[in-house]
Amino acid sequence: MSLPIDSTNGDRFDDLVAGFVLGDLSFEEMAAIESLDQNRFATEVEKTDLAASEIFLTLDGNSGEQLPQSLRELILSQANQG
Amino acid sequence: MSTAAVVRLKSLQLVPMEPQLENTVSRLSFSTNVEQSSASILERIAAQDPSSFRECVEKYGGLVWSLARRFTLNHADAEDATQEIFLDLWQKADRWNRSKSSEVTFVTMLARRKLIDRFRKNSRSIEWSSLGGDPNAELPVTSSASSVEILDESEKAMRCLGKLGEKQREVIRLSIHQGLSHSKISERLEMPIGTVKTYERRSLLELRECMERFERMVGAS
Numbered sequence: 001m002s003l004p005i006d007s008t009n010g011d012r013f014d015d016l017v018a019g020f021v022l023g024d025l026s027f028e029e030m031a032a033i034e035s036l037d038q039n040r041f042a043t044e045v046e047k048t049d050l051a052a053s054e055i056f057l058t059l060d061g062n063s064g065e066q067l068p069q070s071l072r073e074l075i076l077s078q079a080n081q082g
Numbered sequence: 083m084s085t086a087a088v089v090r091l092k093s094l095q096l097v098p099m100e101p102q103l104e105n106t107v108s109r110l111s112f113s114t115n116v117e118q119s120s121a122s123i124l125e126r127i128a129a130q131d132p133s134s135f136r137e138c139v140e141k142y143g144g145l146v147w148s149l150a151r152r153f154t155l156n157h158a159d160a161e162d163a164t165q166e167i168f169l170d171l172w173q174k175a176d177r178w179n180r181s182k183s184s185e186v187t188f189v190t191m192l193a194r195r196k197l198i199d200r201f202r203k204n205s206r207s208i209e210w211s212s213l214g215g216d217p218n219a220e221l222p223v224t225s226s227a228s229s230v231e232i233l234d235e236s237e238k239a240m241r242c243l244g245k246l247g248e249k250q251r252e253v254i255r256l257s258i259h260q261g262l263s264h265s266k267i268s269e270r271l272e273m274p275i276g277t278v279k280t281y282e283r284r285s286l287l288e289l290r291e292c293m294e295r296f297e298r299m300v301g302a303s
Binding site for chain 1: 132135136139143144146147148149151152153161164165168169172182183186187188190191193194198199202232235236238239240242243254257258259261263264279280282283286287289290293
């Protein structure tokens with residue numbers, strides 16, 4: 001898929017970053033955009049991903065929920081198996 | 083496209099990577115410094131310290147479980163998602179870079195990617211959770227191991243969310259908290275898809291800037 005993009009258009013660039021971070025733009029779609037500055041894009045995605053994750057953290061609301069004991073043991077046994 | 087850029091972007095994608103690329107990413111990105119004093123849990127996992135796995139589950143198990151419960155429809159799904167997230171954490175712990183994010187943010191980032199990936203694959207809807215819904219609400223204080231870090235990060239995020247306009251906040255919540263696509267948000271809010279994209283773009287930029295300001299303030303104090 002080839003998307004029209006003017007790499008000098010900041011809004012378009014930021015749209016792509018947002019779309020990628022929020023899961024609306026796939027890697028394949030992004031890779032098809034030849035005029036995109038991929039290094040800058042990767043840097044911006046990384047920073048935005050962290051910001052989105054901090055917002056996602058508020059979903060927990062610091063609920064204090066505990067992992068069920070059986071699931072905890074299962075995860076630890078998987079970790080011990082390498 | 084350069085190989086390095088492909089590797090970096092692939093490492094940030096929400097879908098699994100090919101094993102060969104995964105190995106390359108592990109070597110190239112998110113470098114860690116295990117020689118720093120007081121190595122974190124993630125640094126110790128990366129160094130294969132056996133006791134670190136248990137510590138990690140003790141510290142972040144409640145958080146991951148809580149996020150998984152809110153992003154899945156039933157208990158079984160939440161259990162599967164939680165296992166996948168911890169497996170991901172074992173494999174990607176070496177990508178955490180303490181200069182770029184806190185440990186809890188990195189754990190949340192991996193959880194978010196995995197949960198969105200599962201959610202989009204299942205193409206199912208989740209119930210709106212009111213937890214964290216009010217940006218001005220007091221956050222509860224708990225005694226969990228990571229509560230202080232979670233509280234710090236959540237408070238920062240909530241304050242930044244509170245600075246957004248009402249519509250921007252609604253769009254970003256539907257997107258990040260519920261994992262809805264542009265088109266679903268457009269339908270839900272009866273808003274043109276272009277407007278949804280604009281709100282998302284502006285909101286993410288404003289949130290990033292706000293959080294970076296917080297970081298600078300903390301760093302300066």
